[in-house]
Structure formats: structure tokens, C-alpha cells
């Protein structure tokens with residue numbers, strides 16, 4: 169199997185490392201910066217004898233070497249700095265996304281795209297339109313990361329293993345994201361039965377601003393270890409046809425009463441990409457929050473078209 173990672177920056181290079189060390193595939197790292205993908209790919213390859221894997225790692229500025237990829241993870245673009253919102257990245261990153269996807273679609277017409285660049289849901293829209301790919305093969309990474317953050321905070325709050333936790337965060341990848349405490353569990357028990365509403369609200373708020381918390385600590389960029397893990401979990405489910413149900417940004421046409429928009433909902437990921445959109449029954453307030461989040465995404469997509 170062959171996976172191309174576009175953008176050899178923090179998220180891209182870390183994703184390449186995880187893909188190789190988990191022995192999931194060969195990896196091609198592409199970037200416009202000359203020498204950067206070559207240098208990082210070579211450095212990762214030189215770690216292989218110690219990490220004990222035989223993945224082939226290539227770094228390049230030439231899309232020719234990406235031809236025939238099964239999956240392409242797109243992390244190209246600028247990250248935010250303190251004080252910036254993800255939406256501030258819209259213009260720059262949509263131009264980058266268009267040019268990247270044009271090259272990818274030409275060289276790997278059958279690939280499944282995993283979009284990472286922000287603002288996430290709008291970038292999925294750009295990739296969907298620029299590729300002309302079926303909606304089953306354009307998938308945005310946001311919910312897996314946001315859910316992992318929620319799980320991390322739940323585990324710390326209750327002093328239990330993160331492995332005991334499960335969580336769902338739906339909606340757009342921004343301040344309007346929708347963590348669902350009713351569907352977030354510890355050892356199968358909903359957290360609504362384990363914690364007071366105030367305690368849950370505090371964890372929900374921290375999850376919503378989880379990206380900004382890291383940006384303000386790092387000062388020089390945004391989160392990348394957990395984002396890379398999240399993208400690789402999605403790629404693994406596709407490469408191994410695991411059929412994991414994960415919250416991902418996908419193009420909805422009527423599901424959850426949302427039409428013609430990328431938004432985060434639970435989907436089944438297998439070898440053909442999105443194999444099913446899972447519709448869970450939401451309570452009125454949860455459904456209203458999801459619609460509000462969809463409205464925020466729609467206004468960004470409209471702003472791009474204007």
C-alpha cells in the first residue's frame with residue numbers, strides 16, 4: 169500500500185512517522201519547500217533500523233512520485249498563530265488546497281483523500297470540488313482529534329485509563345463543535361451518569377477550545393502530535409478495511425437534515441472510504457447545536473464563493 173502525505177511540516181512529517189512505524193504502508197512525503205520532504209523522509213528512513221520497520225519513505229517536490237497512491241493525507245497550508253482563528257486561514261489555504269488537489273487527482277485518480285488543513289470543513293469542500301471525486305473518497309479529519317481531546321480530559325478528570333473512554337464530538341471543526349456527553353462513555357457507562365453537569369460542561373468547554381489551548385502554549389504553531397495520530401487512525405481503518413466507526417467530516421446530502429455541506433458525523437471507514445453515514449438519534453438541543461455548527465460552516469463556504 170502507498171500513502172502520500174502532502175505538507176512535510178509538523179502534522180505531515182509526524183503522520184509519515186506514525187504510518188511507517190506502524191508498518192501500515194510505504195510513504196511519499198511531498199512539499200513545495202525544496203529539501204524539506206527529502207530531508208525528513210531520509211531522517212525517518214534512517215530511524216527504521218532502530219524502530220524495526222521496512223516501510224519505504226520517499227521525500228519529493230514532484231507529484232510524479234505520488235502516482236498510484238491508495239490514500240493521500242493533505243496537511244499543506246499555514247497553521248494558525250496565537251490570536252488567529254482557523255477561519256483566518258481561509259484564503260491562503262484554499263488556494264494551496266486547489267493546486268495540491270489538482271496534482272493529486274491527476275496522478276492518483278482512485279485515491280481516498282484525508283483532508284487535514286484548516287479551516288477543515290471548508291477545505292474539504294474545496295478538495296471535493298477540485299478533485300471531482302465521489303463523496304465517499306473525500307474525508308475530513310477533525311472529529312477523531314476533538315474526540316481524543318475530550319477522552320483525554322474525561323480520563324484525567326475521573327482518574328481512569330484513556331483506554332476505557334469513548335467519546336463523540338460532531339459538527340464543524342471550530343468553536344461550534346458539538347461534543348455529545350450522552351454518547352461519551354467510560355467502560356460503557358455514559359459520563360452523564362458519572363459526573364455532575366458542571367464538571368461535564370467544563371470538559372466540553374476545554375474540548376471546544378482545545379486547539380487554541382495548544383496554540384497559546386506553543387506560540388510558534390499549532391498542535392500536531394494528536395492531529396497526526398487522528399489522521400493515521402482514519403488511514404489505518406481504510407488500509408486494513410477495519411470498518412471503524414469514527415466521527416469524520418463528510419459531505420452530507422440530507423443526513424442529519426444537512427444538505428450539500430461537509431460536517432462531522434459518525435461514519436464507517438473501510439477500504440472504499442466512507443462506507444456508511446451512521447445516523448444517531450439526537451435530542452432537540454443536540455440537533456440544534458449541530459445545525460448551528462452547520463450554519464457556521466455554510467457561511468465560510470459561502471464566503472469562499474463570494
Ligand code: NAI
Pocket residue numbers: 174175176177178179180198199200201204243244245246247248257261264267268283284285286288309310313341389390391392395
Ligand atoms: P506546518 O507549517 O508545520 O506545515 C505545513 C507545510 O505545508 C509546510 O511545510 C509548507 O511548506 C507546506 N506547504 C505550503 N504550501 C504548500 C503547497 N502548495 N504544496 C505542498 N506543501 C505546501 O503546519 P502544520 O502544523 O503541519 O499544519 C498544517 C495544516 O493542518 C494547517 O492548516 C493547520 O491549521 C491544519 N491542522 C488541522 C487540524 C485538524 O484538526 N484538522 C489539526 C492540526 C493542524
